[in-house]
Amino acid sequence: MNQTRRKILEHWWLLPLAGVAAFFAWLGVRSWSILLGKPAPNPLPRFKAGARVRIAAISDLPKVWDAIPFQFGTTPAILVRVQAPQAGGITIAGQHFIGLSRKCTHLQCLCEYIKNPEIAAMAYKYRPEFAHPVLGCACHFSAFDPEEAGKSMSGPALEPLPRVQLAASGRNIFAIGLET
Numbered sequence: 001m002n003q004t005r006r007k008i009l010e011h012w013w014l015l016p017l018a019g020v021a022a023f024f025a026w027l028g029v030r031s032w033s034i035l036l037g038k039p040a041p042n043p044l045p046r047f048k049a050g051a052r053v054r055i056a057a058i059s060d061l062p063k064v065w066d067a068i069p070f071q072f073g074t075t076p077a078i079l080v081r082v083q084a085p086q087a088g089g090i091t092i093a094g095q096h097f098i099g100l101s102r103k104c105t106h107l108q109c110l111c112e113y114i115k116n117p118e119i120a121a122m123a124y125k126y127r128p129e130f131a132h133p134v135l136g137c138a139c140h141f142s143a144f145d146p147e148e149a150g151k152s153m154s155g156p157a158l159e160p161l162p163r164v165q166l167a168a169s170g171r172n173i174f175a176i177g178l179e180t
């Protein structure tokens with residue numbers, strides 16, 4: 001047995017140790033990303049124009065947190081009346097709206113509008129400071145906050161939900177683009 005081969009055999013036990021260390025390093029980075037590394041939505045979103053789609057009349061959302069699902073091209077989306085102006089949203093006569101894609105940014109499952117904050121807290125492990133509805137993905141329990149411009153707040157999804165560009169005309173709200 002030559003010298004090099006003997007040295008390798010003497011240190012074979014380092015291999016599983018290196019594997020375990022690499023696994024825990026990966027786990028640490030992944031946990032950090034999930035817990036603390038979720039990026040905020042861009043305050044100046046860029047949109048790709050699409051075919052103009054009428055979503056609803058403004059009067060169809062008389063209360064804050066009223067929401068209407070719609071389809072924008074191939075993207076399932078939702079219009080939500082929110083409490084405060086949102087980057088990428090629209091304000092009409094003092095009422096604030098945001099349009100969000102419902103495709104989860106983890107693995108593209110369909111997000112549902114979770115109206116009951118207690119369900120959001122229990123199932124999705126997210127309780128906003130002032131209890132309000134969220135968008136939740138039941139595949140792996142990511143939660144996105146419309147009052148944070150669609151930011152991912154819990155679960156494995158890191159990126160925020162893409163926003164739908166909105167426009168008002170007369171008494172109606174239209175979708176005219178999708179965030180790129």
Ligand code: FES
Pocket residue numbers: 104105106107108109137138139140141142155156157
């Ligand atoms: S696909 Fe939505 S959390 Fe995994």
